[in-house]
Amino acid sequence: MTTTAEAIALVAAARTPGDLFGGDSPGRRYRRLARLLHPDLAPGPDAAAAFARLAELWAAHGRETRTARDDGQGSETRTFRDGRTGNGEPGTGQSGGQDRETGTRRGGEKVITTRRGTYRIGAVFRRGASAVLYETGTDTLLKLPHSHADNDLMRREADALRTIARDGDPLFLPYVPRLVESFRHRSNGVERQANVISRVPDGFVSLAEIARRRPVLDPRDAAWIWRRLLVAIGLAHRAGVVHGAVFGHHVLVHPVDHGLVLVDWGQSVPLGTPLTALVARHRDDYPAEALTRKPATQATDIHLATRCVAALMGNRVPAPVRHFVRGSLASPPGDAWRLLGELDDLLDDLYGPRKHRPLHL
Numbered sequence: 001m002t003t004t005a006e007a008i009a010l011v012a013a014a015r016t017p018g019d020l021f022g023g024d025s026p027g028r029r030y031r032r033l034a035r036l037l038h039p040d041l042a043p044g045p046d047a048a049a050a051f052a053r054l055a056e057l058w059a060a061h062g063r064e065t066r067t068a069r070d071d072g073q074g075s076e077t078r079t080f081r082d083g084r085t086g087n088g089e090p091g092t093g094q095s096g097g098q099d100r101e102t103g104t105r106r107g108g109e110k111v112i113t114t115r116r117g118t119y120r121i122g123a124v125f126r127r128g129a130s131a132v133l134y135e136t137g138t139d140t141l142l143k144l145p146h147s148h149a150d151n152d153l154m155r156r157e158a159d160a161l162r163t164i165a166r167d168g169d170p171l172f173l174p175y176v177p178r179l180v181e182s183f184r185h186r187s188n189g190v191e192r193q194a195n196v197i198s199r200v201p202d203g204f205v206s207l208a209e210i211a212r213r214r215p216v217l218d219p220r221d222a223a224w225i226w227r228r229l230l231v232a233i234g235l236a237h238r239a240g241v242v243h244g245a246v247f248g249h250h251v252l253v254h255p256v257d258h259g260l261v262l263v264d265w266g267q268s269v270p271l272g273t274p275l276t277a278l279v280a281r282h283r284d285d286y287p288a289e290a291l292t293r294k295p296a297t298q299a300t301d302i303h304l305a306t307r308c309v310a311a312l313m314g315n316r317v318p319a320p321v322r323h324f325v326r327g328s329l330a331s332p333p334g335d336a337w338r339l340l341g342e343l344d345d346l347l348d349d350l351y352g353p354r355k356h357r358p359l360h361l
Contacts, residue, residue, distance in 0.1 A: 004047055007036035011050040017061035020054075030058050034257060040224060040354045045171065052174045055259060059139070059201035112142070112194075116181045119196065129279075130266065136196070140180050143195040153266030153277060154193035158182035160241045160268040161197070167239040175232040176262055200252055200261050205361070207248035207312065210255075213361045216314040219321050221359050223347050225253055226309040227340060228260035233301040234336035236262075237271065242296040244268050244275045246304035247282050248311070255359035269296050287332070299332035302339060306332070320346060 011033065014020045021029055036042065037051040110121040119142055122135035130150045134142040145154055161179035168176075178198035185194040207225070210217070229251060236243055243250075245267040252261045267277045274293040278286065287303040290296065306328040313321070324346055333339050347354075 004036045004042045007033050008046050008050040011037070011054050011057070014053075014057060017057045020057055021061045026061060030054070030061075035356070038258065038356055040258060040356045049171055052171065055174065055201070055257065062202060112185070114181060114183050117196075125199075128264070139199050140196050141199050143197060144185065145192050148190055148192050150266075151191075151193040154182070154195050156268055156277075157265040158193075158195050160236070160243075160265040163241055164236055164239045168235045169238065172231055172235040175228065175235055175260060176265075200263070201254075201259075203254050203256070204252040204259065204261065205255065207251045207253065207308065210253070210359070210361065211248060211312060214359075216316060217312045217359075218357075219313050219317050220351060220357055222309050222312045223343075223351075224258050224357075225251075225260065225312070226305075226343060228253070228258070229262070229305045229309065230302075230336045230340040230343070232260060232262040233298075233305055234340065236268075237298045237301070237336060240271045241265075242269050242271055242275075242298070243301050243304075244277075244290075244296060245279055245282075246301050246308055247279065247285065248308055251308065253359075255361055258356070258359075271297065275300070298334045298336060302332040302336055303329060305336075318350060320350060 011020070020026075020033070023029060033054055034051070037047050037054060039048050039051060042048075042051075112119045112121060119136045119138075119140070121142060122137055125133040125135050125141055127133075130153055131143050131145045134144070136142055143154065143157075145151060158179055161177060164176055165173060165179065177200070180196040180198065182193065182195045185192050229246070233243060233246065243262060243265060245264065246262070250262060250264045252263060253259065267275065267279065269275055272295045275286075275290050275296050276293075278290065283291070285304060285307050287300055290300055306325060310325045310329075317325075324343070328339065
């Protein structure tokens, strides 16, 4: 296997992770395929689709490996206090209506059963400002708001992810989380909206974390993040959704593989409607129209994405990049895909043919 065409054919023929990674050196096989298919080095939609499929199979291989290890060593169980209101913890209880779920305990651990699946609630994966993400022992996470007052944020996220999955380009769906299901969780008389979403593969970090560890990025490192962020919001816009909160803590990237996932869609709105939930600490990052409740457009996300990436580079950037940033902020275009094409032209003029640059943290 020495060509991109051979790598595309190999990935296309694989039906299970074992078809690709069943040998003695799965990591070496993955890295070789990734180099041949990486979007920074292999142009064209066939290579991009094969790279996305490769990432899915590699993530599945990692889950199978962890499951086999856990089965051999025994699994850890954690007990949660039940029914506490306002802290985002899952409690026992149930909810009526169409989206019914029941809560039980098995051997001291919390289990939630819905019409679509059973979720073993484990440790806190991440605690955010409005919600908590819990491990489920699988490739999914359970997301519960701290307070029932934020149920609308959970519903917005579920609506946005459903819309993007239905109307977005399947080639680019790995750029956003996958909604497994959404249901109402009742505990001690308090009803909260819960979302079960796909878990991002291991190795991803937020741009906020990157900024803490690398205060200033080389523009060539920021370039691939910018390109993929435009793809993520471009995917959403063509499905009729504005993210509305493109900030560093909502953008997850893989420093080596250059993957990107735009998370936390709770502030999203349909195109053409005002943003109704703003992140207070990012007030200065919003465009003026967002603060005056004017309709959110593609330009809203483009403005936020531009500020997000510009903050990574600081002030030590080539003049053409600085002018490009200023133009994108002063008069954001209404099409992320068109801006991506203009960015690619700029990068080609500045740096020539693309080269893969692992981002060392």
